[in-house]
Amino acid sequence: MDDGIAVSAEELVKHYKSRAGVIEAVRGVDLRVESGEVFGFLGPNGAGKSTTVRMLTTLLSITSGSAHVGGVDVARDPDAARRMMGVALQEAGLDPRQTGRELLVLQGRLFGMSQHAAAERTDELLALVELEDAADRRIKGYSGGMKRRLDLASALVHEPQILFLDEPTTGLDPASRLTVWDEVRRINGRGTTVFLTTQYLEEADQLCDRLAIIDGGRIVREGTPDQLKAELRERLGLTADPTLDDVFLDATGRTRSREEGDVQEVTA
Amino acid sequence: MTQALVLGRRALLEAWRTPEALVPTLFIPLFFLVVNVGQAGKIFPSQSTEFLHGQGYGAFQLPSSLLLAGSFGTAALFLVEDIEGGYFDKLRATPIPRTAIVLGRLIAELAKGVLIAVAVTVLGLIFGITIASGVLGFVLLVLLTALWSVVFVGFMQLIALKTRSAAATNSGGLIFFPLLFLTPNFVPRDMLTRPMEIAATINPVTYVMESLRSLILVDLDWRHIWPGFLVVAVLGAIMLALNVRIIKRYD
Numbered sequence: 127m128d129d130g131i132a133v134s135a136e137e138l139v140k141h142y143k144s145r146a147g148v149i150e151a152v153r154g155v156d157l158r159v160e161s162g163e164v165f166g167f168l169g170p171n172g173a174g175k176s177t178t179v180r181m182l183t184t185l186l187s188i189t190s191g192s193a194h195v196g197g198v199d200v201a202r203d204p205d206a207a208r209r210m211m212g213v214a215l216q217e218a219g220l221d222p223r224q225t226g227r228e229l230l231v232l233q234g235r236l237f238g239m240s241q242h243a244a245a246e247r248t249d250e251l252l253a254l255v256e257l258e259d260a261a262d263r264r265i266k267g268y269s270g271g272m273k274r275r276l277d278l279a280s281a282l283v284h285e286p287q288i289l290f291l292d293e294p295t296t297g298l299d300p301a302s303r304l305t306v307w308d309e310v311r312r313i314n315g316r317g318t319t320v321f322l323t324t325q326y327l328e329e330a331d332q333l334c335d336r337l338a339i340i341d342g343g344r345i346v347r348e349g350t351p352d353q354l355k356a357e358l359r360e361r362l363g364l365t366a367d368p369t370l371d372d373v374f375l376d377a378t379g380r381t382r383s384r385e386e387g388d389v390q391e392v393t394a
Numbered sequence: 395m396t397q398a399l400v401l402g403r404r405a406l407l408e409a410w411r412t413p414e415a416l417v418p419t420l421f422i423p424l425f426f427l428v429v430n431v432g433q434a435g436k437i438f439p440s441q442s443t444e445f446l447h448g449q450g451y452g453a454f455q456l457p458s459s460l461l462l463a464g465s466f467g468t469a470a471l472f473l474v475e476d477i478e479g480g481y482f483d484k485l486r487a488t489p490i491p492r493t494a495i496v497l498g499r500l501i502a503e504l505a506k507g508v509l510i511a512v513a514v515t516v517l518g519l520i521f522g523i524t525i526a527s528g529v530l531g532f533v534l535l536v537l538l539t540a541l542w543s544v545v546f547v548g549f550m551q552l553i554a555l556k557t558r559s560a561a562a563t564n565s566g567g568l569i570f571f572p573l574l575f576l577t578p579n580f581v582p583r584d585m586l587t588r589p590m591e592i593a594a595t596i597n598p599v600t601y602v603m604e605s606l607r608s609l610i611l612v613d614l615d616w617r618h619i620w621p622g623f624l625v626v627a628v629l630g631a632i633m634l635a636l637n638v639r640i641i642k643r644y645d
Contacts, residue, residue, distance in 0.1 A: 236401075
């Protein structure tokens, strides 16, 4: 990793062609994620979060600009970049017909481990995500929280330097969400950089050292949660500390007007 | 190659754990074999029908059943499940050659094709069909059927990767039925009407069917055997090339 930068993007652009014309999903994103931090990537639906993550994780071609993960250009040397990163996407990408153990061993084999090494690593990971008891059951019988934890484990098989988590707690109940948060903290505590996209501002507030907000395919805010709140308080002359929700609504051009208990969201 | 074999093993496990998807692969070809023999068996008695070479009409129909058994392409539907469920992206995020992802499934299909061809042929043997070309002929019969199933799944995978839709992939499989009926399915090619004979001659499936039929009805007659293998070799190479091309460009 060069200069302690785990992930960087320069003028990252993604255009899709559709029948209606060209869709500009990402319009020049610049990012720098430092090694060892938990970086939050926030934005409303359709803002370009997942598209950006998919480009950074080599799953989507880049229209223009460049991206580096662990100092490796993801477009020029995708395989080297893939060895640097673990990826857990929005929907836990698991094969329901395999057992948890089989899935992790297979993942290890695909990262070049011998059968024996993959089996040993699998035991470690099953203990890490506390799925030893369910290890030999087929994944289709797992709960949503168990699937998420297994997905996390599978992203960690090759001990990546950087972990990409795309909305890891979407659709989980509060208890499962807290468990995933604990896992993320534990993984980060071991030195892994975490790049996390989420729609839950509380999650970002709890987990992230720094965050960026994307809207309309462009980064509209970047900083630590405290910096972003302080900036909003100062700029608007607020008397009380704003929440990350307020920062988000301000950054994405949306406001909340409260009238007699009603909460109405309107686009500015 | 190791990664392709690892993925091939996983695809076989997937098929083994979904027996409900395998049952039609055996049942429907055998159903057609019984129905076709029941309908046309009396028209073509073995003693007086030269093209049967002394066997019953079931022996003439067995190649159609073998080709049908090799043309279900369920592996492509499992691929769509992988795409829709996100596991396909998980595989794409690993540092393995993109070709290994498609090759893994094709290798598994070859193994599955061998098992299915053996099962259908053995059932045919139980009902009195003999393989006139002997043990080597039996091996070639099974191999050619399995290679055909690889070609067909290669075609289905193209639809799966292009459309990412189970419905479209399923519909794509139906393309085989016209091809199966534009062959010398019920009688040899020289007994077809002229337009059907022309259609059958153009249809590559005809040559696979005639190779299989030759192995069942006559001793090793290479003049009839090699065209079938040439067809699966050429179509197989085309399908593999197209699969590799589409997965490398997959976004």
